[in-house]
Amino acid sequence: MQIKIAELSDIESTLKLHNKYQIDHINEEDKQDGFVTTAFTKEELTQLIVEEQGLFIAKNDNDVLAYVMAASWDFWSQWAMFEFMIEDLSNLEYKGKTLSTENSYQYGPICIDKTLRGSGMLEGIFNFAREEMAKRYPILVTFVNKINKRSYEAHSRKLGLEMVQEFHYNGNEYYQFVYDTSKPVQLSYDIENQNVCSAKPFIYIIDYPLEYLGYSDLHDDDVLERVYSDMEKHYYWSNDFSAEYYVAQAKAGCIAVTMENDEDLLMVPEIQKSYAILDFKDLHISRKVKKLLRRKSLELEIAENLDEVFLEIKNYHGATWFKELYLETLKEVNSLDDNCRVVTAIVRDEGKAIAGEIGYIIGKTYTSLAGFSSKERYYANYGTAQLVLLAQYLEQHGFAFLNLGQPYMQYKLDLGAKVYEREEFLRRWFEVI
Numbered sequence: 001m002q003i004k005i006a007e008l009s010d011i012e013s014t015l016k017l018h019n020k021y022q023i024d025h026i027n028e029e030d031k032q033d034g035f036v037t038t039a040f041t042k043e044e045l046t047q048l049i050v051e052e053q054g055l056f057i058a059k060n061d062n063d064v065l066a067y068v069m070a071a072s073w074d075f076w077s078q079w080a081m082f083e084f085m086i087e088d089l090s091n092l093e094y095k096g097k098t099l100s101t102e103n104s105y106q107y108g109p110i111c112i113d114k115t116l117r118g119s120g121m122l123e124g125i126f127n128f129a130r131e132e133m134a135k136r137y138p139i140l141v142t143f144v145n146k147i148n149k150r151s152y153e154a155h156s157r158k159l160g161l162e163m164v165q166e167f168h169y170n171g172n173e174y175y176q177f178v179y180d181t182s183k184p185v186q187l188s189y190d191i192e193n194q195n196v197c198s199a200k201p202f203i204y205i206i207d208y209p210l211e212y213l214g215y216s217d218l219h220d221d222d223v224l225e226r227v228y229s230d231m232e233k234h235y236y237w238s239n240d241f242s243a244e245y246y247v248a249q250a251k252a253g254c255i256a257v258t259m260e261n262d263e264d265l266l267m268v269p270e271i272q273k274s275y276a277i278l279d280f281k282d283l284h285i286s287r288k289v290k291k292l293l294r295r296k297s298l299e300l301e302i303a304e305n306l307d308e309v310f311l312e313i314k315n316y317h318g319a320t321w322f323k324e325l326y327l328e329t330l331k332e333v334n335s336l337d338d339n340c341r342v343v344t345a346i347v348r349d350e351g352k353a354i355a356g357e358i359g360y361i362i363g364k365t366y367t368s369l370a371g372f373s374s375k376e377r378y379y380a381n382y383g384t385a386q387l388v389l390l391a392q393y394l395e396q397h398g399f400a401f402l403n404l405g406q407p408y409m410q411y412k413l414d415l416g417a418k419v420y421e422r423e424e425f426l427r428r429w430f431e432v433i
Contacts (some may be wrong), residue, residue: 003128006055006067011045013064014057021111036109038079048075058112058121058128065190066112066121068129073101079261081169082106084144085176089382092164094139094178103114109199111148113408123185146173152365159185184256195410210237210259215271218248227271228253230425238267243332248339251362253429254406255369256323265325275425276407280395282416285388290382293388300389301346306331309344309372311356330358339363339433345393347386354379355386362433367403387415400432 006014008035021165022036048054054071075084085106091097097103097341107129112121130140142149142161152175161177168174213236217223228235237259238245245267249256254269285293292298310327330342333367339362344355357371373383391402404412407419420428 003058003125005053008049010057011042014067017064034427036111059124065116066125067407067421068110070107070133072105072127076106085167104141105133107140108142122154127185128336130181132240136179139141140179140181143176144173210235213238215245215248234273235268235270241267241329243336246329246333247338253426258323258326274407274419274421276404276412278402278417280391283391284416288387289385292381292385294396298347298385300393303344305344309356312353312372313370322370345390347382355382364400365403365432366399401413
């Protein structure tokens with residue numbers, strides 16, 4: 001996951017997320033969890049990026065999963081409502097200053113995919129945008145529609161914004177908030193009586209203390225029951241990179257990544273809130289992939305070429321949680337006789353690895369960890385073809401399902417995967433491992 005200032009190439013993916021939660025398009029049942037009021041065009045986002053550097057996004061591969069907009073009042077003045085707010089600025093004071101277009105900016109909207117809500121993304125992306133805008137303005141101004149209760153709670157309770165007034169516009173009622181941009185957000189997680197790692201990990205969204213989860217905890221039914229039932233948490237930490245620990249957390253249903261804590265690398269098991277599971281009967285093969293498989297005699301190579309795939313993943317993703325120490329742990333897993341095996345799945349062209357991944361087998365399950373595919377246009381759709389061939393291989397060899405992990409990437413759903421919440425996933429998981 002990467003938090004960054006958006007570029008023009010990010011517009012399409014940002015609009016896809018925006019339209020999903022914009023009030024004119026959002027599903028009725030999802031409105032209670034928050035929505036975005038204002039509609040935006042590609043041209044408006046282009047202006048926001050080029051002239052304001054005011055679009056901040058959280059991106060996983062090519063998918064934008066969260067955004068914050070923030071810009072000068074000059075940018076916002078093209079909308080009538082913001083013109084109304086500009087005219088009222090001089091009537092407001094904050095920390096002894098009368099608000100103006102010179103000392104304040106308009107923050108928002110903010111939009112976070114619902115699969116990441118409660119993960120710390122709100123605080124993380126808000127802080128990132130705040131730090132950038134603090135270089136230009138001392139005061140943040142925003143507003144929340146009174147019917148958007150989730151947004152009100154998030155901004156007042158989690159982020160600590162201060163309400164300065166209520167106002168009416170065009171038949172709607174709003175709260176108006178302000179914030180001192182020099183002040184980091186105070187995190188709201190209760191860490192009392194917990195053994196935690198409180199330093200920021202390198203994945204910025206996990207900007208809250210992580211509770212320690214040791215090897216013995218992974219064999220303690222009472223501890224695991226607490227972990228499974230606590231839906232506010234999904235990441236835990238350990239400094240144990242042994243193969244025994246890795247297998248234990250994997251069998252518990254976690255999918256581990258790494259995070260940096262100062263100069264130390266942590267093993268971070270994630271017991272996800274939801275999982276993308278592909279049942280082989282639901283496998284969907286697109287027309288493009290069908291055409292590719294007819295045209296090319298692609299073969300899937302199942303082996304243990306961990307070093308080769310590790311280098312391909314590093315070249316493909318650049319900065320990644322998949323570190324060399326993690327790789328060494330995976331190699332050690334295969335030296336254990338513990339019903340867990342780490343494998344690679346590769347599609348080649350004239351011996352060259354074009355698409356592939358590393359994953360692990362436990363019982364009748366296969367879990368994808370990380371993958372890559374060539375960025376050359378000639379090899380378009382090879383990544384999806386590799387997954388299709390992998391699913392077919394697993395079905396032929398009697399596996400129960402393919403665990404694709406985090407559910408928020410569209411390609412997994414396009415492949416036919418369905419989303420299972422934690423409780424239902426664990427029920428299925430323990431039946432077949």
